Amino acid sequence: MSVFGLSTSTILLSAIAAAAVLVYLPFLVVGYARVTAGYDKEMRAAPRAAFDKLPAFGQRATWAHQNSWESFMLFSVAALMAYVTGQTSESVTWAAIAYLPIRLIYSAAYIFNVPILRSLMFALGSTCIFTLIAASITSTIKG
Secondary structure, three states, rough: OOOOOHHHHHHHHHHHHHHHHHHHHHHHHHHHHHHHHHOOHHHHHHOOOOHHHOHHHHHHHHHHHHHHHHHHHHHHHHHHHHHHHOOHHHHHHHHHHHHHEEEHHHHHHHHOOOEEEEEEEEHHHHHHHHHHHHHHHHHHOOO
């Protein structure tokens, strides 16, 4: 299958690279929150210990960043499974593509404290991951 003139293999590998970048977007907000909170000697010496000094959006951005790592690990493994097993179906291609804006919206919903949207995006992102895994496993069982 080809989308945007790219093969599924190219999309899978590119999606992994793009997802890695998405992990760091919430951390940019954490940096801004540190500046807003008055990035003093204590924060420079022990930035994690100064977490309580961050404004609420900065704390949520920290959690979004941490959750992004967790999701990235699962997504990258799932996308590599699809790549290695030679998956080219529409569902695999679109799962890899859809994961990216879903995770971007997830982080924004987390930072802006919109729990229902955050939960929905988490569920959709997980569905993308499980789609990739299921397609890969199913293909190896079939043959």
